[in-house]
Amino acid sequence: MSDKPTASNPLMDAWLAGQKAFLDAQAPFWQELSQGSLPDTSDPDQFSILFRRVNEQCRSLFDAMAAIGGLEDEPEENVARQTLRRMLDPMQFSYAGVDEVNQVLLNLVEGTDVPDLMELERQRLKATREWAVLKREGTEYRAVTAMAWARVYRRFLEEVGEDLASGTGSPYQHFETWLRIANDELIRMQRSEEYLDAQRRVLRAGLNYRERERKLIEDWCETRSIPTRSEIDDLHGIVYGLRKEVRALKRQVAERHGTVRKRVNTANGT
Amino acid sequence: MERNKAPDLRSVLENLGTAADFLEGAGRLAGIADKDVEVATTPKELVFRQEKVSLYRYRPIEGVEVRTGPVLIVYGLIGRYTMIDLQEDRSLVRNLLLRGVDLYVVDWGNPTRADQNLTLDDYVNWYLADCVDQILDRAGREEISILGICEGGVLSTLYAAQNGERVKNLILTITPIDFHGDLRDTDGSHGFLNVWTRSLDDSDIRKLVDTFGNLPGEITASIFQMMTPVKTLTKYNRDLLAVTANEESLLNFLRMEKWLADRPDHPGAGALQWLIELYKENRLIKGTFELSGKPVCLEALTMPILNVYAEHDHIIPSPCSTRLKELAGTDDYTELALPGGHVGVYVSRKCQGILSSTLFEWLIERQK
Numbered sequence: 001m002s003d004k005p006t007a008s009n010p011l012m013d014a015w016l017a018g019q020k021a022f023l024d025a026q027a028p029f030w031q032e033l034s035q036g037s038l039p040d041t042s043d044p045d046q047f048s049i050l051f052r053r054v055n056e057q058c059r060s061l062f063d064a065m066a067a068i069g070g071l072e073d074e075p076e077e078n079v080a081r082q083t084l085r086r087m088l089d090p091m092q093f094s095y096a097g098v099d100e101v102n103q104v105l106l107n108l109v110e111g112t113d114v115p116d117l118m119e120l121e122r123q124r125l126k127a128t129r130e131w132a133v134l135k136r137e138g139t140e141y142r143a144v145t146a147m148a149w150a151r152v153y154r155r156f157l158e159e160v161g162e163d164l165a166s167g168t169g170s171p172y173q174h175f176e177t178w179l180r181i182a183n184d185e186l187i188r189m190q191r192s193e194e195y196l197d198a199q200r201r202v203l204r205a206g207l208n209y210r211e212r213e214r215k216l217i218e219d220w221c222e223t224r225s226i227p228t229r230s231e232i233d234d235l236h237g238i239v240y241g242l243r244k245e246v247r248a249l250k251r252q253v254a255e256r257h258g259t260v261r262k263r264v265n266t267a268n269g270t
Numbered sequence: 271m272e273r274n275k276a277p278d279l280r281s282v283l284e285n286l287g288t289a290a291d292f293l294e295g296a297g298r299l300a301g302i303a304d305k306d307v308e309v310a311t312t313p314k315e316l317v318f319r320q321e322k323v324s325l326y327r328y329r330p331i332e333g334v335e336v337r338t339g340p341v342l343i344v345y346g347l348i349g350r351y352t353m354i355d356l357q358e359d360r361s362l363v364r365n366l367l368l369r370g371v372d373l374y375v376v377d378w379g380n381p382t383r384a385d386q387n388l389t390l391d392d393y394v395n396w397y398l399a400d401c402v403d404q405i406l407d408r409a410g411r412e413e414i415s416i417l418g419i420c421e422g423g424v425l426s427t428l429y430a431a432q433n434g435e436r437v438k439n440l441i442l443t444i445t446p447i448d449f450h451g452d453l454r455d456t457d458g459s460h461g462f463l464n465v466w467t468r469s470l471d472d473s474d475i476r477k478l479v480d481t482f483g484n485l486p487g488e489i490t491a492s493i494f495q496m497m498t499p500v501k502t503l504t505k506y507n508r509d510l511l512a513v514t515a516n517e518e519s520l521l522n523f524l525r526m527e528k529w530l531a532d533r534p535d536h537p538g539a540g541a542l543q544w545l546i547e548l549y550k551e552n553r554l555i556k557g558t559f560e561l562s563g564k565p566v567c568l569e570a571l572t573m574p575i576l577n578v579y580a581e582h583d584h585i586i587p588s589p590c591s592t593r594l595k596e597l598a599g600t601d602d603y604t605e606l607a608l609p610g611g612h613v614g615v616y617v618s619r620k621c622q623g624i625l626s627s628t629l630f631e632w633l634i635e636r637q638k
Contacts, residue, residue, distance in 0.1 A: 186499035
């Protein structure tokens with residue numbers, strides 16, 4: 001590897017070639033977005049196909065880059081491998097900064113996908129109305145964020161389109177412009193009623209699904225005489241109340257004996 | 271590809287970091303062990319522990335005379351106090367110890383579902399009150415100075431308003447008092463947390479907390495990430511590439527990542543008060559927020575107050591903090607506006623220098 005890596009070298013060329021392939025692969029996707037001709041969001045499959053296509057391209061690029069960097073045999077938890085994967089994850093560019101709650105919520109409500117004792121029940125759960133609603137709300141939420149990205153691209157092309165065509169302006173400047181526009185549009189979107197409403201509906205759908213799941217699991221536990229989450233929560237509540245009472249009594253005794261500082265203003269715990 | 275006709279992409283990559291930079295940085299990343307990115311390493315000793323709550327005293331630096339009374343640092347239940355001591359050269363704790371401040375910190379621990387019933391009342395009038403009593407007994411004093419940070423500033427304010435006789439000085443940093451203050455902030459990128467919370471029905475918030483028992487740390491972390499969409503977008507590519515070339519910068523980046531990833535769950539009952547009664551209903555400034563059955567009155571804050579806020583705080587917009595000036599009952603009120611954003615107050619070297627020196631001088635002027 002040369003000291004100045006921007007000088008010609010095979011690694012650099014491979015990276016450039018990879019980047020070009022990456023951008024080319026995404027071109028139809030962004031073109032569709034920039035023209036505002038989004039797929040029909042009432043058909044989640046159609047929307048998902050687009051994202052899946054971009055994902056597949058990026059996985060290929062990740063494999064190629066991992067091979068170049070000698071990371072292909074490293075375990076998945078290798079920091080460099082993980083970082084490379086994140087850097088080439090198209091979701092970072094599609095949803096980053098706006099979809100975190102959606103993703104986190106889905107992870108929290110869905111739990112792991114590994115087969116377990118509850119597998120059959122989990123399958124049953126995914127056939128419920130709550131699951132269908134969660135999927136639909138998630139898709140509509142993404143459609144709102146995708147429209148914001150479409151506006152980003154439209155504005156970007158309006159601002160720098162001529163420069164790009166004529167080759168004026170540095171790519172770095174264009175990149176900074178793109179980031180500035182993206183930031184403006186995403187922040188504007190986050191404050192729109194349309195976005196807040198979509199996110200609220202995702203949240204509700206996720207929580208309803210989780211509630212349904214809990215009911216199913218508790219039914220399963222009860223038939224097998226296993227304590228349920230609700231019963232344990234009840235116990236936590238009882239213990240909490242008792243702790244407060246004990247504490248208040250101990251404090252009263254200690255204050256009477258002058259072994260602790262007297263508290264004059266607080267009603268709690270004294 | 272013709273090498274003598276470099277495409278524009280090449281200069282893009284020169285600015286973003288090159289493939290070789292990346293691979294070199296990736297190699298550097300792979301060689302970093304957990305011990306290289308330890309945080310909160312300033313020596314301290316355990317003074318008191320009650321369930322998951324621990325009170326520590328920072329060990330005074332050898333050769334430095336202790337020049338102040340005890341100061342208790344109170345962080346919030348969202349995030350961890352370790353931010354004040356990320357690394358030796360960016361540590362508010364060390365900066366204050368070097369000046370001779372007698373420093374304590376309360377660590378709320380990692381609440382679990384077993385702690386879901388804990389309210390803000392419990393944290394203020396139970397745990398925090400016990401910590402204060404412990405320090406006063408140990409130091410043989412009747413009053414303490416409290417330094418509250420963010421939600422910890424609110425806990426400190428609540429405590430001081432109801433236990434004024436024990437609080438010598440109240441120092442608040444990046445603390446929300448008027449939870450609708452964002453509506454007066456002209457920067458459209460500030461205050462998304464306020465907007466997001468107000469957009470939810472009370473029933474949504476109750477269901478969220480009821481479902482998980484607590485407010486999951488993952489949820490709060492994700493909302494914080496959403497607040498800076500492009501920063502989140504460029505963090506693991508452009509920003510990371512920019513720091514991988516320099517080992518010290520990379521370690522700083524990773525320490526910050528470590529702190530960001532350490533986000534405990536917020537106890538459920540307290541989260542309901544925080545989100546509904548404070549964020550949504552803004553009860554603190556209305557005088558209708560109750561603690562232990564008694565309304566909290568900000569006019570009861572008659573002790574000297576130093577209120578520190580960030581001029582470009584997107585999480586706690588500055589009008590949320592500065593409203594205290596109108597509402598507190600003290601005649602000795604000082605404000606310090608720091609450049610930069612929320613976390614910058616504690617991790618930027620420049621802000622830390624200003625903060626620690628101002629804080630120390632302000633304290634010394636109020637020592638008897």
